[in-house]
Amino acid sequence: MRTVKEVSRLSGVSIRTLHYYDQIGLLGPTQVTDAGYRLYDDTALERLQQILLFRELQFPLKEIRDILDSPNYDRNKALEQQIELLSLKKEHLENLIDFARGMKTIGVKKMDFSVFDTRKIDEYAAQAKEAWGNTESFREFEEKDRNRSKEERQKILTGLMEFFVEFGTMRSLEPSEKKVQEQVKKLQNYITEHFYNCTKDILKMLGKMYAGGGSMTENIDKAGGAGTAEFAANAIEIYCDNGQNA
16 A cells, blocks of 8 residues: 555655545545545556556546446557557657757758647547547446446446456356346346446447456456456356347
8 A cells, every 4th residue: 555645756646636536536545544644555556557548648537537437448448549649659759859950960951840740649649539438338428427426436336346246156157047147137237227328239348358357357356256257258248149138
């Protein structure tokens, strides 16, 4: 666990900003001691890294919060976008450096302003934002989440994880058994009620993400026991492939 001061020093984010992130439900401390000290664990620090990555993509804080709290958030996709954007910025900066060196050496020989053109970067950032923010599911989630308090959001996310606690108790069963498949249907209904219309296609995609590694898989296995994410993903795949209703 790290104190807010240590997190600030480690990340370069001011203490005041970390307090603000907590106020808007973007990043809260893992624990608050009896003395009022805010403590952050590694999971919270990983979320902070993801927040900072999205800030590089020029996302507003509210959109970042909604995306990170959405059950279909794909960290690997976000990282791929971040790498691409940083590569574009690196290329842009290298061109500017070469241009400045040329001016210093030989002076201005022609009125060429192409080196200052950032349209390629801007277009990619816009595409990345569109990929996350302009889907029908995201808009539906945003509408449902608009007036929720921080406590209500936490309660809904806790309720979602309770499904995986239950999946964990079923790991001795076959994923195709009726009891397990009924649990998948309950999960689908819960996502539809609290997030967005969870069709078969969306549910199948979520299942792949649950078992795809990273913090999502770790959190599910932490809730239900080792192997829970893969078990749930297998059950979801069977449910979707068997032609269950959306």
